[in-house]
Amino acid sequence: MRAGSPRLLREINDRAAIDALLRDGPLTRSELEYAIGLSKPATAQLLARLEEEGVVVREGLRGGGRGPRAQLWAVNGSIANIAAVDLTPRGLDVVIADVSGATLAEYLHPQSARGTADEVVGGFRQAVVTACEMAGRTVEDLTHVIVGAPGAVNPRTGHLWLAPHMPAWEGFDMPGRLTDEIGVPVSIENDVNLVALEEMSAGIAVETRNFVMVWLDQGIGGAIVMDRKLVRGATGGAGEIDWMYVPDRAAADTGIPPTGTRFGDLVSSPSVVKLAKAHGIAARNGWTAVTRAVQLMASGQQQGEPFLTDLARRVATGVAGLVSVMDPELVLLCGKTGLAGGETLCRLISTELRSMVVPRTPVAFSALGVNAVRAGALHSALAVVREQVFGLTGHITEPSRRQVVSPADA
Incomplete structure (x- = not known):
């Protein structure tokens, strides 16, 4: 030897x-x-x-x-501590955990995504400091922080883009600026990418190697996983399906020409509300409209099916190109609207997809509950720190920081 x-x-x-x-x-x-x-x-x-x-x-x-x-x-969980943050236009949802995975504190920090860069960066520090204090820790006790953000972060510049609803966060090196602000390494990952990672860790994609995730909520997003690796793209924009221009195949007239518009404009919550209204279903948001339609169908009333069929046509049209090119094992719906549709919406989308593309890809809805973005950020941060501290090769590798593009192994 x-x-x-x-x-x-x-x-x-x-x-x-x-x-x-x-x-x-x-x-x-x-x-x-x-x-x-x-x-x-x-x-x-x-x-x-x-x-x-x-x-x-x-x-x-x-x-x-x-x-x-x-x-x-x-x-011994006290060896290292991490923070996971779900960044939204409404604020920051922060969780502090130790290296064993035990949650030490949770803190919701309301904050507008408008204003100045100094204001939102200062608010980020305040949120992390407060969460650490609640956990009986200091910021200096943290080893790593991972932030889930809407839009994409360009790995070469660190700039957030494809996020018009987050104007104060644009135009600067986001991971670099936040790292300097709190003195702890900060990584940024697209929020839907983190949900995809969580699905591979604790959802229905645990044994799935290739899938497409579609986030249907107030806004629209997506994630692409191939061979259990996130596809991020050269500028971090892979999976941003809301910006695709697609035709509108819905039978009801909602003022959108058949030639189409952005996919995000077809299936965002306000657009789903308009589509539901055209079918005689009133609702304040997309997920409520879908919930009511599913209930109508379950009670034997036909009013909900035409609306859900139109919605399924819109979703399928946006996903068809990805399915045709990737031939994934699964299309996975998440977000409030997607979850509200459940098996009914999945079945209708699957039927529409089969009329448009060759692959017979099943459509399912996410098994994850609330805080899926934050949970994905937490698992990702734990994998990073456990590799640093213990040399363990985790199932999820670190999201890209500036000028580093490394796919996440799951």
Whole structure:
């Protein structure tokens, strides 16, 4: 055996133990022994060494059954801390967690996306500082921050674009400026990309290698995953399907010419409300209109089906090009409007797609709940920090920072 091999094997075993404790812990010694395949003495020595180094801690006792209760072991979460932020036109939703994944604090900071760059950047710092204080931490205790933002961040300049509803955040190196502001590395990722990452971690795309995600909400967005890697594009704009110009195949007249308009203008919440009104369904927003239509269909009334069929035609027209080129395993709907449509809207979109393209791609709706963007940012930040601290290769790699374009492995 070559010199240095025992040390290498020890490092490999340490990483395997830490990975098992992060994934399934807290664990007893015997449970960890089974998980990583070491002998009883080797596992005991490993735990003793990691405890001395402050990497693992004792976490109570396993109760139940006959005989003595067994000591539980867990990763020492205080080794590192992260922040995940969902940035919207209305404000910042911040969560602070330790490296074990335990949530330490959540904070919602109202803030307009208009005004000056100094105002929004200052508000960002205030939000992170307040969340850290709630968690009993300081900003200096953070190892990394990941922000989910609407639009795209150009990896060469750090500038946010394709986000006209976020004017105060445009025109400057966003990750660089935020990093300088709080003194902690900050990465920016498109919000829908983070939802796609979360779907691969904890949603219905856990075993899916290629899929298209369509975000139907107040605004419209998308994400493309190929071979379990996010496709970001040369300027960060891959998946920004709301800017595609497509024809309007809806039967109802809502003032949009059949030659079409932007996809985002066809299926955004205000446009869905207009389409619903043309079919005799009144609603304040797109998801309420879709919910009412689904309820009408479920009760045997036919009023909801023509509206949902028209909406499905619009969605399918925007997605057809991606499906034809990619031939993905799945089209996944998310966002409030997409989730409101559920299986009914998925079925209608699938029917429309089959009349337009060759691939018979199934359409499904996201299994994720609220805060999907923030959850995706949290998992991504944990993967980054766990690789930095423990050498673990996570299922999600770091979103691009300025002048760095590296696809996210899932």
